[in-house]
Amino acid sequence: xxxxNLIALLLFLAxxxxxxxxxxxxxxxxxxxxxxxxxxxxxxxxxxxxxxxxLLTETKHSKELDAELSTIRGEIGRLRIIESRFKALERExxxxxxxxxxxxATSFDVVAAQIIRRHPTTWWxxxxxxxxxxxxxxxxxxxxSNDGLVGIIDRPFKQRSSVLLITDExxxxxxxxxxxxxxxxxxxxxxxxERNPTLRLQYLSKNASLKPGQxxxxxxxxxxxxxxxxxxxxxxxxRGPLDSEALVKPAVDLSDLGxxxxxxxxxx
Amino acid sequence: MFRYNVSTVFLLLAAFLAQQFVPAFSGLSxxxxxxxxxxxxxxxxTVTTPTMLLMAFIGGIFWxxxxxxxxxxxxxxxxxxxxxxxxxxxxILLFGGMGFLMQGLNPLFRQGKWHxxxxxxxxxxxxxxxxxYCLISFVRGDFVISRAIVRLMTYTSLLTMxxxxxxxxxxxxxxxLFDHSLYPEANRNRRR
Numbered sequence: 426x427x428x429x430n431l432i433a434l435l436l437f438l439a440x441x442x443x444x445x446x447x448x449x450x451x452x453x454x455x456x457x458x459x460x461x462x463x464x465x466x467x468x469x470x471x472x473x474x475x476x477x478x479x480l481l482t483e484t485k486h487s488k489e490l491d492a493e494l495s496t497i498r499g500e501i502g503r504l505r506i507i508e509s510r511f512k513a514l515e516r517e518x519x520x521x522x523x524x525x526x527x528x529x530a531t532s533f534d535v536v537a538a539q540i541i542r543r544h545p546t547t548w549w550x551x552x553x554x555x556x557x558x559x560x561x562x563x564x565x566x567x568x569x570s571n572d573g574l575v576g577i578i579d580r581p582f583k584q585r586s587s588v589l590l591i592t593d594e595x596x597x598x599x600x601x602x603x604x605x606x607x608x609x610x611x612x613x614x615x616x617x618x619e620r621n622p623t624l625r626l627q628y629l630s631k632n633a634s635l636k637p638g639q640x641x642x643x644x645x646x647x648x649x650x651x652x653x654x655x656x657x658x659x660x661x662x663x664r665g666p667l668d669s670e671a672l673v674k675p676a677v678d679l680s681d682l683g684x685x686x687x688x689x690x691x692x693x
Numbered sequence: 694m695f696r697y698n699v700s701t702v703f704l705l706l707a708a709f710l711a712q713q714f715v716p717a718f719s720g721l722s723x724x725x726x727x728x729x730x731x732x733x734x735x736x737x738x739t740v741t742t743p744t745m746l747l748m749a750f751i752g753g754i755f756w757x758x759x760x761x762x763x764x765x766x767x768x769x770x771x772x773x774x775x776x777x778x779x780x781x782x783x784x785i786l787l788f789g790g791m792g793f794l795m796q797g798l799n800p801l802f803r804q805g806k807w808h809x810x811x812x813x814x815x816x817x818x819x820x821x822x823x824x825x826y827c828l829i830s831f832v833r834g835d836f837v838i839s840r841a842i843v844r845l846m847t848y849t850s851l852l853t854m855x856x857x858x859x860x861x862x863x864x865x866x867x868x869x870l871f872d873h874s875l876y877p878e879a880n881r882n883r884r885r
Binding site for chain 1: 709710711713714715716717719722723725727742743746747749750753754755757758759760761762763764765766767768771772774775776778780781782783785786789822825826829830833837838839841842844845849
């Protein structure tokens with residue numbers, strides 16, 4: 426090997442070692458600098474992807490859209506009635522708490538955001554939203570849709586954030602099963618790149634009496650997710666010698682998601 | 694030669710910007726054209742070893758900045774088995790390895806047989822993705838391989854390889870601009 430190549434190789438290995446030994450705050454600084462540098466193209470690229478998706482959506486059959494619109498209108502009417510009832514109950518609850526001198530139990534605030542980019546990386550199940558630190562978003566906040574849990578904020582930047590989806594193996598959720606004492610840890614499965622990915626619910630008891638169709642909610646334990654958020658429904662149960670596992674279908678269709686809500690604060 | 698080498702580094706940086714316009718194809722198991730990897734692999738066969746290693750360092754560190762996930766901080770009593778992630782910077786070594794693989798075909802490339810290198814970009818991309826996936830499996834403790842994973846790696850490699858002639862043409866234009874020859878041995882034989 427030529428001396429110059431040998432020196433270059435040694436410098437390369439030293440550089441790689443330096444990078445591999447960086448602490449998390451420095452990695453974050455590098456990421457912030459990187460995304461700041463590519464910000465203009467990132468914005469244009471996201472806009473292009475959103476436009477392409479909108480064009481594809483517009484090509485849907487108009488009858489299908491009409492039917493969808495009338496369903497949504499009906500749903501809005503129903504939700505308005507529920508909302509008015511909910512407001513009355515909230516007022517009543519507040520009055521009763523005040524009368525009993527109760528401490529306020531929950532403060533819940535959300536930020537709506539649009540999905541601007543899907544699957545920006547090869548292996549991780551992530552997406553990007555158009556809201557970031559400028560709107561109060563921080564790391565590890567829950568992300569929801571109308572149908573249930575979507576994921577958590579992985580990395581917030583100034584004007585955008587990366588969301589780790591519940592279908593990713595790294596995203597673990599402490600859950601409970603409706604109508605049963607069973608609870609466990611739910612996570613995505615590696616290599617599930619198909620349209621309908623399933624989640625794996627682990628650490629159920631050995632003789633867990635669960636049935637397909639039972640709903641799975643967040644338990645609120647573990648300090649990441651708020652309790653009672655719908656995550657999915659059980660598809661099947663596999664019994665093992667020590668514990669049981671279940672396959673869960675996510676409540677949210679992650680391939681057809683437009684708007685999400687980031688939960689900003691929750692004081693237990 | 695020096696100006697050409699510098700221009701390839703800038704081309705790699707430009708590839709990072711262009712990569713933002715390349716979406717994943719949801720119908721093809723979320724396969725995508727890995728423009729950054731393609732520019733690196735094509736350039737690696739045309740530049741000197743020190744330049745290739747510099748490009749591998751830049752490519753690897755920026756690619757990890759683009760992709761790496763934040764650690765999840767949760768109650769260890771509830772989440773007792775957190776899922777491990779790869780360390781920031783591991784891609785530098787993968788880029789370096791693929792760069793050396795591409796440089797193995799340098800003698801053929803210098804003779805003007807660029808199509809062998811074009812085919813190798815597809816193989817190198819596949820090997821890169823396979824190594825990437827094996828490392829993930831290694832740190833997470835079990836090896837799961839599904840058809841979807843194989844499809845993702847195959848489609849990504851094929852899509853990436855399809856664009857390699859375009860990148861080689863771009864490199865050829867750059868070399869011409871900076872009075873550098875990509876095929877010195879082919880030119881020498883022609884002169885004889």
